[in-house]
Amino acid sequence: MTLFWTLAGALMLLAFFVVLVPLLRRRPASASLPGVSQDAVNLSLFRQQMAELDTDLANGKIDSAQHQSAKLELERELLHDIDDAGAAAAEHATRGRWLLPLLALAVPALALAFYQATGTPQIIPRLAASATQAPVHGSTGEMPPLDVLAERLAARMEQNPEDIEGWMMLGRTYFAMGQPAPALKALQQAYALAPDNLDVKLTYAEALAANNDNQLEGQPAALISEVLAADPDHINARWLNGMLSFQRGQYTAAIQSWQRVLEQIDPASSDAEDLRGLIAEARQRGGLADEAPATVAAVPTSAAAPKADKPAAATPAPAAAAPGQIEVNVAVAPEFAESIDPSTAVFIYAKAAAGPPMPLAAQRVTLGDLPMTVTLDDSLAINPALKLSSFPTVIVGARISASGQAMPMPGDPQGETGPLNTERASAPIQVLIDQRRP
Missing domain, CATH: 2.60.40.1120 (Carboxypeptidase-like, regulatory domain)
Known part of the structure; x- marks a missing residue:
């Protein structure tokens, strides 16, 4: 009997050693690359994908609407990945503090319980019960709603207020939620950190206008001018400069700005179609309609003018509303x-x-x-x-x-x-x- 307990004790010590050594050596997956966290890997991949999107936009493979939609989806995925990685790291750190002493007591206790239960029918339901009670983290795999992601990112930015891209992402997220006021606050932080970054400067100008009835006069106009001075062919700056000229009643200048944008985008895209409509409107307002093709084709055929050879009295035209x-x-x-x-x-x-x-x-x-x-x-x-x-x-x-x-x-x-x-x-x-x- 003594030999049995000696062997049993030795086996328990061996089991204790087998379980504890791997736990003592365990490190987060990101530790295989010194100084590189999972968040950094996710952020690097995000930047790579954003650069590819910008290249596709510049080459005319996608229009700005597709570009903006893809950019928002990438940002939402990054928010989700960063949050999951942080949660996993926190869970690992917390688990490590109490798991080792618990195992020190649990391993011999479980070994004795297993021995006493061997040969009895109760062992199977016990194992089944213990298996079903194991927690599973993130089993649903569903992405949280946009407002939840925004709250998480806002909380993360409080811990890391120097992250320019994080503030930009938070601002765009609020814009996507239809909340221009908090978007402006987030983009103010990005602009304070990087006042010379052209994209930051332009996005901040759009946020200012969105909180002022979409009026670009004032500080937004100054920011747009600064961007164009640094990059005369910046597509978004040229588009906004055309809208600024349009709001000022400077229709010739608006047309010139939008024409330069048309030269840089896919002529078959929806953005190009919208720009041609804006240019036609600017020509009409500025008395320059004769310089552009007539826009009657955009009107449904049911609203077209009657044929010249048809007597005016044959079918009276319905009364039209007063101008405006x-x-x-x-x-x-x-x-x-x-x-x-x-x-x-x-x-x-x-x-x-x-x-x-x-x-x-x-x-x-x-x-x-x-x-x-x-x-x-x-x-x-x-x-x-x-x-x-x-x-x-x-x-x-x-x-x-x-x-x-x-x-x-x-x-x-x-x-x-x-x-x-x-x-x-x-x-x-x-x-x-x-x-x-x-």
Whole structure:
């Protein structure tokens, strides 16, 4: 019996040695590369991918919309990877403090319990129970929502306030969430750290404008000029400089800036199409319409002028609204009218078919008011510098806002027309809210 316990004790010591030595030698995976953390590896890979995206944009392989979408996705993935790596490191560090003394007691105790249980039917359920109780970290593999990632990054930036790219990423994340005020605060930090970085400077200028009714006059204009002085062909700076000239009424200068951007991007891209629309609008406002192709082709055929050989009295044309006015009749599909609270806000708007994305005129009503007819005109302008009467081709729409905010959100029920010529469209224009915003 003594020999048995001696052998059992020796075996327990051997098992204790086998378990503890690997634990004592364990190091984080990143320790195989001295001075390199997992966060640094993730950040290096992110920079590589961002450089490839910038190269594809410069070569015309993707347009700026695709570039911005891919950039946001990379930033979200980086936020997720950095957070997971930090959590894993914290878990490893915490586990190391209590696991060794626990094992010092657990190994012999478990060995004795195993011996006493050998040959009994209870051993199988015990092992099964112990296996099912083992915690699994991150088993779902789901990416947290954008607001959660923003909170985590904001907390991380408090610990590392010198990270320029982190502040830039946080600012863009807030922009993607439709929160320009916190975006400006984050980008102020980036600008304070790197006032000479062209991309930081330009993004900061956009944040300033976004918090001032999209007006580029003042400090944003000065920052744009500084970027162009350092890089005259900077695409985003040229685009913003054209918009600044447009806001100032300097339409020839706006056209020149946007023409230089057109020379650097894919002529078949959606960005190029939008720019051509802006250039046409600038020519029309500046009395330079004869220098550009007519834009009638952008108007639906149903709104085209009558043929010259058709007698004017044969089919009377519908009465058109007064210049700068659009009458809109808005209705809602039954599935939305029956399932949404009648007090929910509804925004009825008109926006440029080719131009700034913000509405030119908008009116707020409630769902219970529909169907109804409203008149959109310059008195309902969102930005006094961008009036409805100044844009000959517009898109008219209506959107139900569950949040009560003017900022569109995914899933909002909405309805929109195609491009309409405001000088020829009949009144009222019919809009049906019958689909959800993607």
